[in-house]
Amino acid sequence: MRKRFSIAVPGRAVSLAAGLAVLSFLAGCKPVGPNYTRPTYTAPPVYKEAGAPTVTVPPPNPDGGAWKPATPSDGMLKGKWWEIYNDPQLNALEERIDVNNQAVKQAMETYLAARDQVKSVRSQLYPQFSVGPGYSYNRLSHHQPDALPTTPTSFNDLLLAGSGSWEPDFWGKIRRSIEVARSTMQADAALQANVSLTLQAEMAADYFQMRGLDSQIRLLKNTVSDLEQQLDLTQRRLSGGVATDVDVAQAQTELETVRAQLVDVSVARAQFEHAIGTIANYTLSNFSIPFAPLDLTLPNVPLGVPSQLLERRPDIAAAERQAQAANAQIGVAISAYYPTITLNGAGGFQSTHGGTWIQGPSALWSLGASATELLFDAGQRHALTDQAKHLYEAQAAGYRNTVFSAFQDVEDNLSTLRTLNEEEAVEKRAVDAAQHSLDLSNQRYKGGVTSYLEVITAETTLLMNQRTLTDLQTRQFASSVQLVRSLGGGWDASQLPK
Template structure:
């Protein structure tokens, strides 16, 4: 509160041009090593219709209603995501805190003194006296070198990085749920296969026992049939351990205790869908972890400006307007009014033992580290896409061969069973054929599970439908501010 309007106008005219100066480098997005195309995409069958973007609810491309219902529960229930949301809001409030430094600080003080002057001191009124006071003070440090604005820029970049990290965590949680779900369904399919095998082995054991009863086969054949039957039963039971762990993991991902979720066994009647894969250059815009790494570079770049501005002098302006009176009843009268302009201080550090120089170098080093981290994140992103493209292509080829192996093993088992019943081969031949048939069928089921898992991981690798337009703008990164936020009161909704 300036007591002299002309003086206040002069001060503002002097300081406003200075606040236009911002030291430090302006941010330029660093280059990253990008290939022209994905090596493993040769021969890749794109999704139909031909589209280069996944839908927001990307899991719906698998056409599994149960999976759809589970995925819908991730947002708002997964506690890791709730934690990341709170951290993003914290980053927004750090932006608001930095913005507050552009404004002056006003203080209101009230004082009361009761005192007596020392003996022999020349005073207008002797004895005990009272002194009442009230004052309003305003202090402001003009942002001469852009320190505050660079800090706002840094906090904004960190808030945007926090938002991108939140999206990356959401995508990771959704992908983990889908992966666990398909692994669980793969175990269901394996158990169903083993249960069918147990039924078939039980019939074989019955036939063998009947043949033993009439003296056609030896006791050893019966024992071998029993061993094979119980082994299949044990394998079927053993799958329950893995299934229970996967079910528990899914429960935690949707914010529930394991006791609150039970997924009934269901057949695995799915085939991996076509996953749209964009150009490598577009991957930078569609992966939230890459966006988070890039925003951290922008924040680190702004911190260089903050460190550099510390070399320059700082200017502090202050003014006070108040009242003083020996009695409270006439305190707020013009006769008791006083004002003060100042102190105005200009400070420049002459020697600090190299502290500012070290801080400036630290800021540069932090920027270099964030650039390297960004480029490594980009390379990792490309690797993940290539890995899963290769996995899907190779697993598809393997599946075609494995399907032929399953058919051949089933045919060989049927022929061997007929030969055994005709008495032309021993039971060892039957066991060998049964083991081969079961092994090939189990491999086929596992291949389908691996293909579904690779599809989920490819979805995650290409960003899962996210793109940079979902990144908050600078205004959004600062969050919403209500007029009540400017009150010196802890008003929290």
């Protein structure tokens, strides 16, 4: 049940001006509901797993904390982060994502819609006016109760009238709604940035995986060439009577096995090429990437300090903005406890003849105000306020959980890079040992000391270790990309729209 109070405003200019001044003052009062404070989270002083040689760690603060990084962007990746890999082909592919990828476009349109919502809500702070002419021809009954012989029964009614209404934001409902819309817009902008970052990282990871397969293809082709020479040597030794048909069959089997592996790797390469073309929005029937083994140098990734991660990851920024929107929604719910006050006015000209239409005696106007207070709602406002508070707590918990997951993400990728670097060093020694073993086996076979089976075993072991080493190097590039993604790429919260 709502109770309505109506007030007739006197037609004196002084009283009207004073009333408007009081209303304007009240409309500027502090909005109801809690002001927002970012949910607390204390970042660790250092990263635990920052031991990989390709990670650049900032120097620690001197004793006593005499200095700290000057700005959040010091020692961090900038904008086009993929350029640290110095690969023109990758740069060209990455540049296409924000322009051509449909997922990015979808996220951008969602953000633009949220931006328009801010403008829509903000318009509620201002009065609404409408104006329009009207015309009607009227004929009255001669037998109406108050009819007189001299009363005209047919006449024109010409009307030019305007009206306005304004609901002053006394309690801050509109201002809190603007805060909700603005925070939602900023969250959508951060989500759009996160979509871009995710696709950029996926593009780079797929690209390096494909180039790693090119390295595998080069290795397998070189091995096929070596095995063809081995088969030729074995066949000549068979003709000379120093080898057997078994040796030739074993050499032929090993050759065909590696050729089959080469075909299999080529299939995987084609799949990565298709994935890259899809992300970059190419027509796949006309898209191809030239063969290029992964001979790049793994770049250093500037790590920054842990506290900067809160400003660098768009998913963290989105969660934090959603928490602010939920906090503002509490104020919107609380404002329902207060009366709704509306000012309205109308004015114009009315006449039965065009010649006297726009004249002083034809003028009409009215001013008024009304206040409506809800007296009984069976607990609805209380329930909605509690609901808004619980939703805020849920968003705050979601923000903290996003932060926890972000630090885990960084630590996981740092650990992976460090482990892969250690594993690569061990695997290089294994490749060297396998190569030495093959050289010795070849010498023993040519000298007639051993069978060709020993050569095949050594050849297979070498190829297995070479492929493992190539795979480790590829995984290092992919993990480097994932570390960049987990650090937020070149993004930071200063890029959020205001």
